[in-house]
Amino acid sequence: MTKENVQGAAEEEQQAQSKKGLKKQQKEAEKAAKKAEKQAKLAAEQQEADEDDFAKDRYGICPMVQSQQKLDRALVRVQDLTPEKAEQQIWVRARIHTSRAKGKQCFLVLRHQQFTVQALLAVGERASKQMVKFAANLTKESIIDVEAVVKKVEQKIESCSQQDVELHVERIFVISQSEARLPLQLEDAVRPEGEGDEEGRATVNQDTRLDNRVIDLRTTTSQAIFRLQSGVCQLFRDTLINKGFVEIQTPKIISAASEGGANVFTVSYFKTSAYLAQSPQLYKQMCICADFDKVFCVGPVFRAEDSNTHRHLTEFVGLDIEMAFNYHYHEVIDSITDTMVQIFKGLRDRFQTEIQTVNKQYPSEPFKFLEPTLRLEYKEAVAMLKAAGVEMGDEEDLSTPNEKLLGRLVKEKYDTDFYVLDKYPLAVRPFYTMPDPNNPKYSNSYDMFMRGEEILSGAQRVHDAQLLTERAMHHNIDLEKIKAYIDSFRYGAPPHAGGGIGLERVTMLYLGLHNVRQTSMFPRDPKRLTP
Amino acid sequence: MALRELSSLEKFLGLKKPNKYSTQGGQKVPVLQNSNGPALIGLVTIASHLIREAKRPELLGDSAEQRAVVQQWLEHRITRLDNCSKEEINIILKDLNRYLEDKVYLAGNVFTLADILMYYGIHHIVVELAVQEKERYLNVTRWFDHIQHYPGVRHHLPPVVVLRNRIYPSGRH
Numbered sequence: 001m002t003k004e005n006v007q008g009a010a011e012e013e014q015q016a017q018s019k020k021g022l023k024k025q026q027k028e029a030e031k032a033a034k035k036a037e038k039q040a041k042l043a044a045e046q047q048e049a050d051e052d053d054f055a056k057d058r059y060g061i062c063p064m065v066q067s068q069q070k071l072d073r074a075l076v077r078v079q080d081l082t083p084e085k086a087e088q089q090i091w092v093r094a095r096i097h098t099s100r101a102k103g104k105q106c107f108l109v110l111r112h113q114q115f116t117v118q119a120l121l122a123v124g125e126r127a128s129k130q131m132v133k134f135a136a137n138l139t140k141e142s143i144i145d146v147e148a149v150v151k152k153v154e155q156k157i158e159s160c161s162q163q164d165v166e167l168h169v170e171r172i173f174v175i176s177q178s179e180a181r182l183p184l185q186l187e188d189a190v191r192p193e194g195e196g197d198e199e200g201r202a203t204v205n206q207d208t209r210l211d212n213r214v215i216d217l218r219t220t221t222s223q224a225i226f227r228l229q230s231g232v233c234q235l236f237r238d239t240l241i242n243k244g245f246v247e248i249q250t251p252k253i254i255s256a257a258s259e260g261g262a263n264v265f266t267v268s269y270f271k272t273s274a275y276l277a278q279s280p281q282l283y284k285q286m287c288i289c290a291d292f293d294k295v296f297c298v299g300p301v302f303r304a305e306d307s308n309t310h311r312h313l314t315e316f317v318g319l320d321i322e323m324a325f326n327y328h329y330h331e332v333i334d335s336i337t338d339t340m341v342q343i344f345k346g347l348r349d350r351f352q353t354e355i356q357t358v359n360k361q362y363p364s365e366p367f368k369f370l371e372p373t374l375r376l377e378y379k380e381a382v383a384m385l386k387a388a389g390v391e392m393g394d395e396e397d398l399s400t401p402n403e404k405l406l407g408r409l410v411k412e413k414y415d416t417d418f419y420v421l422d423k424y425p426l427a428v429r430p431f432y433t434m435p436d437p438n439n440p441k442y443s444n445s446y447d448m449f450m451r452g453e454e455i456l457s458g459a460q461r462v463h464d465a466q467l468l469t470e471r472a473m474h475h476n477i478d479l480e481k482i483k484a485y486i487d488s489f490r491y492g493a494p495p496h497a498g499g500g501i502g503l504e505r506v507t508m509l510y511l512g513l514h515n516v517r518q519t520s521m522f523p524r525d526p527k528r529l530t531p
Numbered sequence: 532m533a534l535r536e537l538s539s540l541e542k543f544l545g546l547k548k549p550n551k552y553s554t555q556g557g558q559k560v561p562v563l564q565n566s567n568g569p570a571l572i573g574l575v576t577i578a579s580h581l582i583r584e585a586k587r588p589e590l591l592g593d594s595a596e597q598r599a600v601v602q603q604w605l606e607h608r609i610t611r612l613d614n615c616s617k618e619e620i621n622i623i624l625k626d627l628n629r630y631l632e633d634k635v636y637l638a639g640n641v642f643t644l645a646d647i648l649m650y651y652g653i654h655h656i657v658v659e660l661a662v663q664e665k666e667r668y669l670n671v672t673r674w675f676d677h678i679q680h681y682p683g684v685r686h687h688l689p690p691v692v693v694l695r696n697r698i699y700p701s702g703r704h
Contacts, residue, residue: 387692388692388694389662389691389692389694401661405661409698412696412697
């Protein structure tokens with residue numbers, strides 16, 4: 001290489017170096033600039049925060065309520081926020097359903113049980129920026145106390161239950177904060193199935209709901225379902241008490257299985273074992289023999305059936321009736337159907353809000369029934385099914401699809417969702433069922449159906465010790481196990497009949513829902529033991 | 532199976548002398564050995580022959596277009612309907628339901644051999660349908676009920692019950 005070249009190369013090197021150096025300097029300058037920017041921003045925010053927060057005492061997180069003081073403050077329920085209260089300044093305690101900040105405003109939707117109302121917090125004389133920011137950052141489901149002025153709105157707020165009013169927030173305090181991450185979103189839990197699929201939005205599937213039952217029960221639909229269920233129970237009790245029935249409590253730990261040994265839970269009982277009652281059957285009857293005449297009981301029923309269907313639970317609440325009659329068991333059927341009709345009427349008249357709330361998520365046709373209740377004989381039902389093309393024997397039991405088809409045929413012909421099927425074949429009923437006096441192949445037993453699904457199985461019971469022994473032997477039942485039961489009929493027993501319904505199933509079918517777990521608060525089935 | 536269809540067809544057409552059929556192959560394809568001419572093989576071939584013998588050519592279609600439609604349905608019966616799998620049944624019923632939306636018979640407005648053979652072929656499917664499914668494929672059920680009541684068609688097959696009123700409100704369940 002010539003000297004010149006070397007020199008040139010050296011110069012180039014120097015130039016390259018300075019180019020690199022330039023680049024390096026540029027990068028450092030950029031970095032410094034960014035840092036300065038950040039610092040400036042922080043400083044600005046600090047300044048903002050330090051800016052005079054004139055509303056500091058109008059918001060915040062309350063210390064945990066340990067009953068420190070007795071505040072004489074009336075809290076208004078969201079349910080009662082109507083245009084009548086316009087311009088009043090009131091306190092409300094509710095949960096934050098949603099919160100949305102938009103510039104200088106924050107929109108909150110407050111929820112209490114089935115009812116929601118919109119609340120507005122805007123930066124102004126009464127609220128500072130920090131207060132609005134605080135409100136916007138509150139987590140969903142937190143319980144807050146809000147002091148606000150009720151204002152009438154011109155346009156109805158469609159998305160809330162209280163559509164005619166809005167709250168303008170003056171003070172906002174957190175009573176109990178919720179964690180930020182919820183196991184399920186309540187809006188998703190209330191979304192109807194079809195809508196979810198159409199718009200690509202999420203719905204919550206049943207297992208998630210049941211695993212996080214406490215949150216799922218907060219939804220408006222769940223609140224409505226269980227309020228209606230409470231109504232069913234209450235109407236059942238009231239109607240029967242008015243008819244002169246006595247409420248009894250029967251033991252649930254028993255020594256012998258009442259409905260057959262296959263589906264019974266065994267518990268260890270000191271040095272031996274005992275069973276959980278499959279039904280209060282035996283004890284109801286013993287009460288009748290003890291001259292209580294008309295009894296009913298409300299209590300849990302345990303069935304160890306390994307059925308994973310939409311309508312079976314291992315533990316459910318049974319509403320059971322037993323009644324002594326004068327000459328014919330139809331007196332009892334009339335009494336039971338009248339009770340059911342009173343329940344349906346009571347639900348229809350007093351729980352319309354709840355029924356509408358449930359229908360928003362689970363639309364269904366209103367429940368129809370006739371007065372007096374429709375009663376068909378088993379033979380007629382078989383004829384109807386045969387006319388529709390079903391092949392079955394005259395004394396065959398109805399399979400579930402046939403029951404459902406029969407329900408639809410009856411609905412189409414008589415326009416009722418509730419009916420009684422009388423005179424079942426003797427062979428398919430338990431041993432304590434009284435046979436039909438005129439035709440030994442049939443029995444004085446009946447089933448009641450709602451929307452094509454069975455809700456009650458009942459019959460006239462055998463009240464004669466000798467006939468009972470014969471029937472038990474015919475069914476190959478160990479007489480030793482039911483000795484106490486048979487003995488109770490040896491000292492004069494009145495003719496009696498009865499039946500039992502499942503509370504969860506009745507609620508499910510009345511509302512037109514499709515899974516009994518929706519109407520059981522903490523359902524039990526072969527696969528679920530918690531919560 | 533095919534032999535019984537052919538004898539029912541003969542009775543429908545009023546042919547006095549029943550023919551003697553044999554079968555060939557694993558599929559039991561019917562064969563008619565004629566005294567004058569080569570043997571006729573295949574359900575559709577023999578059926579068409581019987582119709583010409585009974586001098587009822589209108590059952591194969593009046594116009595050229597109608598004849599083509601009839602042939603199409605006869606081919607559909609042999610190729611797609613016979614020995615179809617369970618998954619295909621729903622597809623076949625759905626297509627048939629859509630096709631029959633605005634038609635009384637398969638080949639337009641007249642009763643043809645297409646209706647008879649399709650009825651024989653689809654009977655074993657329809658007899659197994661639940662009431663709800665029969666209502667879902669409403670047009671198929673309507674056409675089926677019409678054909679099975681046509682005088683002389685139903686001979687060897689049990690009648691399928693079709694309810695007069697709809698018991699499942701449309702669009703639910």
